[in-house]
Amino acid sequence: xxxxxxxxxxxxxxxxxxxxxxxxxxxxxxxxxxxxxxxxxxxxxxxxxxxxxxxxxxxxxxxxxxxxxxxxxxxxxxxxxxxxxxxxxxxxxxxxxxxxxxxxxxxxxxxxxxxxxxxxxxxxxxxxxxxxxxxxxxxxxxxxxxxxxxxxxxxxxxxxxxxxxxxxxxxxxxxxxxxxxxxxxxxxxxxxxxxxxxxxxxxxxxxxxxxxxxxxxxxxxxxxxxxxxxxxxxxxxxxxxxxxxxxxxxxxxxxxxxxxxxxxxxxxxxxxxxxxxxxxxxxxxxxxxxxxxxxxxxxxxxxxxxxxxxxxxxxxxxxxxxxxxxxxxxxxxxxxxxxxxxxxxxxxxxx
Amino acid sequence: xxxxxxxxxxxxxxxxxxxxxxxxxxxxxxxxxxxxxxxxxxxxxxxxxxxxxxxxxxxxxxxxxxxxxxxxxxxxxxxxxxxxxxxxxxxxxxxxxxxxxxxxxxxxxxxxxxxxxxxxxxxxxxxxxxxxxxxxxxxxxxxxxxxxxxxxxxxxxxxxxxxxxxxxxxxxxxxxxxxxxxxxxxxxxxxxxxxxxxxxxxxxxxxxxxxxxxxxxxxxxxxxxxxxxxxxxxxxxxxxxxxxxxxxxxxxxxxxxxxxxxxxxxxxxxxxxxxxxxxxxxxxxxxxxxxxxxxxxxxxxxxxxxxxxxxxxxxxxxxxxxxxxxxxxxxxxxxxxxxxxxxxxxxxxxx
Numbered sequence: 001x002x003x004x005x006x007x008x009x010x011x012x013x014x015x016x017x018x019x020x021x022x023x024x025x026x027x028x029x030x031x032x033x034x035x036x037x038x039x040x041x042x043x044x045x046x047x048x049x050x051x052x053x054x055x056x057x058x059x060x061x062x063x064x065x066x067x068x069x070x071x072x073x074x075x076x077x078x079x080x081x082x083x084x085x086x087x088x089x090x091x092x093x094x095x096x097x098x099x100x101x102x103x104x105x106x107x108x109x110x111x112x113x114x115x116x117x118x119x120x121x122x123x124x125x126x127x128x129x130x131x132x133x134x135x136x137x138x139x140x141x142x143x144x145x146x147x148x149x150x151x152x153x154x155x156x157x158x159x160x161x162x163x164x165x166x167x168x169x170x171x172x173x174x175x176x177x178x179x180x181x182x183x184x185x186x187x188x189x190x191x192x193x194x195x196x197x198x199x200x201x202x203x204x205x206x207x208x209x210x211x212x213x214x215x216x217x218x219x220x221x222x223x224x225x226x227x228x229x230x231x232x233x234x235x236x237x238x239x240x241x242x243x244x245x246x247x248x249x250x251x252x253x254x255x256x257x258x259x260x261x262x263x264x265x266x267x268x269x270x271x272x273x274x275x276x277x278x279x280x281x282x283x284x285x286x287x288x289x290x291x292x293x294x295x296x297x298x299x300x301x302x303x304x305x306x307x308x309x310x311x312x313x314x315x316x317x318x319x320x321x322x323x324x325x326x327x328x329x330x331x332x333x334x335x336x337x338x339x340x341x342x343x344x345x346x347x348x349x350x351x
Numbered sequence: 352x353x354x355x356x357x358x359x360x361x362x363x364x365x366x367x368x369x370x371x372x373x374x375x376x377x378x379x380x381x382x383x384x385x386x387x388x389x390x391x392x393x394x395x396x397x398x399x400x401x402x403x404x405x406x407x408x409x410x411x412x413x414x415x416x417x418x419x420x421x422x423x424x425x426x427x428x429x430x431x432x433x434x435x436x437x438x439x440x441x442x443x444x445x446x447x448x449x450x451x452x453x454x455x456x457x458x459x460x461x462x463x464x465x466x467x468x469x470x471x472x473x474x475x476x477x478x479x480x481x482x483x484x485x486x487x488x489x490x491x492x493x494x495x496x497x498x499x500x501x502x503x504x505x506x507x508x509x510x511x512x513x514x515x516x517x518x519x520x521x522x523x524x525x526x527x528x529x530x531x532x533x534x535x536x537x538x539x540x541x542x543x544x545x546x547x548x549x550x551x552x553x554x555x556x557x558x559x560x561x562x563x564x565x566x567x568x569x570x571x572x573x574x575x576x577x578x579x580x581x582x583x584x585x586x587x588x589x590x591x592x593x594x595x596x597x598x599x600x601x602x603x604x605x606x607x608x609x610x611x612x613x614x615x616x617x618x619x620x621x622x623x624x625x626x627x628x629x630x631x632x633x634x635x636x637x638x639x640x641x642x643x644x645x646x647x648x649x650x651x652x653x654x655x656x657x658x659x660x661x662x663x664x665x666x667x668x669x670x671x672x673x674x675x676x677x678x679x680x681x682x683x684x685x686x687x688x689x690x691x692x693x694x695x696x697x698x699x700x701x702x
Binding site for chain 2: 042044045046047109112113131132133135136137139140142143144146147149150151153155158159162163164165166167168169170172173174176177
């Protein structure tokens with residue numbers, strides 16, 4: 001099934017472009033992981049079980065990495081004349097863990113909403129423990145996320161992250177409304193992914209400079225970096241759903257298709273398509289009449305004919321470029337270079 | 352179906368005992384209601400629809416009333432030499448609205464978890480808009496609740512309410528584990544309702560004195576009042592589920608029974624019962640083999656035989672007495688008297 005997308009500027013090893021960033025925050029991420037482990041603890045055994053099923057299955061932890069990285073970029077760690085760990089300051093660690101909890105809660109609730117069977121290459125929690133546990137453990141993680149934020153004590157950071165929580169939920173509801181509507185416009189689709197994916201990237205990046213007490217211009221720059229990186233990340237994800245392999249993605253190729261999810265490759269294919277192709281999309285996505293054996297291949301065929309996957313990646317490149325420019329006001333530094341490389345990573349995943 | 356519980360000290364009109372409290376916070380509640388309306392607004396039309404379906408259906412708004420009342424008891428409104436509304440201080444209003452949003456979010460998620468059809472005498476949101484909307488609008492309301500708390504700017508209040516959010520979710524998961532287990536002990540059951548119901552009452556009452564900047568002893572007293580009132584409230588609810596009428600309750604008599612929920616009347620009946628009766632509870636609650644036409648009457652008959660409903664109310668009276676004593680350190684005042692009467696109301700509902 002693995003469809004290879006043609007690529008214009010593909011680095012030899014896309015994973016490598018994240019290496020510098022990962023190395024620069026390695027110490028902080030150890031502390032974030034320890035924090036995550038301790039804050040999913042509960043005497044109610046099902047809570048750490050469900051939470052760790054998802055959290056331990058990994059993922060790149062891109063969001064908490066971004067919080068640590070932007071805090072470090074803005075001098076948070078160095079503010080007390082040494083590394084944060086030594087000075088006992090752990091605001092960045094707690095906010096990073098909060099961001100990961102918010103993300104995990106969203107995944108748990110999404111699985112219930114989407115009726116997914118797989119998540120990050122493992123059976124979805126809702127299959128193993130039921131929808132009930134997924135909803136409630138998600139709520140628990142959200143509560144723990146807010147507790148950690150409160151401990152940090154920055155009202156500005158609390159404002160950013162609680163606003164993000166509301167916007168994310170709003171985006172998910174918006175997506176419910178757009179679900180199965182093949183007439184969705186590109187703008188409508190972008191509004192959905194801005195809210196449901198990019199907002200958390202933006203918030204994760206904005207709290208870094210806020211913690212470091214940096215001026216608004218730097219907070220706005222980091223927010224813009226995160227927002228545009230998040231949009232690029234989601235668009236690439238959308239393309240991968242019609243072109244990666246199950247092992248890479250941690251979900252099944254064609255999941256979005258089977259769930260009738262309208263993503264950019266569909267939006268572009270529908271608009272560019274013939275009357276017959278539009279009827280195909282209406283039948284499969286709106287009416288859900290899918291022939292498992294053939295329709296996914298047909299869908300990918302139509303997308304290739306209209307260059308819908310390539311152009312989805314092209315759109316992602318556009319947002320990636322905005323993300324890069326957003327960091328222009330920061331002086332050259334290893335962390336800045338690593339953040340710029342992370343943009344390449346997000347886009348180069350589509351190979 | 353309306354089973355009348357014998358009562359030892361029943362006031363002539365139980366509703367009347369809430370009148371003074373309602374009158375004392377009437378001005379504040381108008382502002383809370385306006386705040387609730389404005390904060391459920393969204394360009395995503397489904398959000399205000401779902402939220403208002405539940406919020407507009409009323410309920411007594413006991414939790415936000417308690418926040419306003421304890422703030423007033425502790426002099427919050429009078430602190431700037433006048434009423435809060437005139438001084439522009441609206442911390443009590445925002446925290447009260449937050450508490451109601453947290454409660455509404457819990458109800459929305461509970462309906463999904465419990466697969467309920469009815470809520471507050473109306474069709475449950477999940478039936479009308481689907482589980483998806485219930486999960487996501489719940490998340491949206493939680494996000495909005497935290498945003499309002501952040502606006503108030505009290506880290507102490509944020510700590511109390513975010514901790515409550517985590518404890519509530521933990522309690523719900525605990526209840527999942529206890530579900531359908533007829534061997535549940537009274538202590539285990541109390542741990543569940545402390546977390547899932549009483550904690551929010553406690554938090555709603557604790558933030559009042561915190562807002563007013565009162566000493567810890569008063570915050571602890573109000574917290575204790577709320578916690579014990581909440582336990583009493585839930586126990587009476589449990590009894591009503593086997594004895595009120597659908598119109599009073601906003602849910603169907605026997606809902607808990609049909610859902611296999613283990614509540615105190617069941618815990619007491621099971622322990623006090625014969626081998627045959629225990630087998631009845633195992634068949635109906637654990638195995639879910641319920642004959643709609645006969646089993647609810649049989650269940651109520653067993654409960655009456657063992658005085659399980661009367662003793663559930665008796666337990667509620669015990670917690671009500673603790674709630675009353677918790678307020679002893681406050682000087683006599685109209686608000687204190689009204690809060691004492693509210694305890695009577697919570698218990699006298701069971702008639």
